[in-house]
Every structure is written in structure tokens, then in C-alpha cells.
Amino acid sequence: MGKIYIKDMDEEDISQVALLSGELFKREGWDREAFEKELDNPISRVRVIKDGFKIVGFYVAWIISDEIELASIAVHSEYRGKNFAQQLLDDLINYGIKFNSKIVFLEVRESNERAISFYKKNQFEYLSTRKNYYVDGENATIFQRKL
Numbered sequence: 001m002g003k004i005y006i007k008d009m010d011e012e013d014i015s016q017v018a019l020l021s022g023e024l025f026k027r028e029g030w031d032r033e034a035f036e037k038e039l040d041n042p043i044s045r046v047r048v049i050k051d052g053f054k055i056v057g058f059y060v061a062w063i064i065s066d067e068i069e070l071a072s073i074a075v076h077s078e079y080r081g082k083n084f085a086q087q088l089l090d091d092l093i094n095y096g097i098k099f100n101s102k103i104v105f106l107e108v109r110e111s112n113e114r115a116i117s118f119y120k121k122n123q124f125e126y127l128s129t130r131k132n133y134y135v136d137g138e139n140a141t142i143f144q145r146k147l
């Protein structure tokens, strides 16, 4: 492994991030254009985790007044279980605390056990269920974490 670090996503990262998002989330993944828009979105915080030159994970969060919506977080399948998602989430939580955010929300597929155990371990609590939220009819679970 090379040097592992987290940084803001910039123009040069977009191709790799969009590729990773497409691989992991299939048709629900964001394309290049969607990530381009996030770069111009003043409320958006998009951070990537890199292994040398390679992007191995990212998150997209929207900072809306004193609330944060974690829109997407993902780690490359070959890099799972190495605390990379943890580092990304810590990066967001620390940012939220520093800038007086009060709460973080996110939604996740009911069947996504791995992500759910990751969120629970990080003090996220069940808030509600959105029925038929995803295109295939699966429900979304909404979690919240107070800061």
C-alpha cells in the first residue's frame, strides 16, 4: 500500500470516483456529470481516500444549516475491512463538530447489513423507514446521529 490520505475531491479525481460509484452502486451510482455538479454545489462536501494515486473510497455529504445529510459513502471492495470507511466517517463527523452541526442523517437499503452494522457501531440510531424507496422496491432505513 502507498500513502493513505483523505482530501477534497477535485476535477482530476472525478473519473475515478464516478467509476467506483458505478461499480459499487450499479445504476444507482452517480456518473461523472453528477460529481461535476457536486463540485459546484456550495453545500456539498466530497472527500476521497487515496492509496497513493488510486482512489479507494469517497463520501458525499450536504451541509444544510446545522444538519448534515450523508448522501453516499463507499470503499472499493478490495479495500474493505481496513477501517477506510471509518476514517471517512470520522472526517465528516469531525468536520460537523467543528462547524456546529447538530445531526447527521443517512438512508440505507434495509438489506445492507454491512453498512448498517458500520453505522450502528458509529452511534447512528434508527429514525424511520421509507417504504419502496429504491427503484427495485426495497425499503430505505433512515438513521440519525446527534453530534
Ligand SMILES: CC(C)(COP(=O)(O)OP(=O)(O)OC[C@H]1O[C@@H](n2cnc3c(N)ncnc32)[C@H](O)[C@@H]1OP(=O)(O)O)[C@@H](O)C(=O)NCCC(=O)NCCS
Residues within 6 Å of the ligand: 024, 072, 073, 074, 075, 076, 079, 080, 081, 082, 083, 084, 085, 086, 087, 107, 108, 109, 112, 113, 114, 115, 117, 118, 121
Ligand atoms: C459499508 C462500507 C462503506 C464499509 O467499508 P469498510 O471500509 O469495509 O468499513 P471499515 O473497514 O471502516 O469497517 C468499519 C466497520 O464496518 C463493519 N464491517 C466491516 N466489515 C464487515 C463485515 N464483513 N460484515 C459486517 N460488518 C462489517 C464493522 O462494524 C466494522 O467495524 P470493526 O472494524 O470493528 O469490525 C463498505 O462495505 C462499502 O463500500 N459498501 C458498498 C457501498 C455501500 O453499501 N455504502 C453504504 C451505502 S448507504
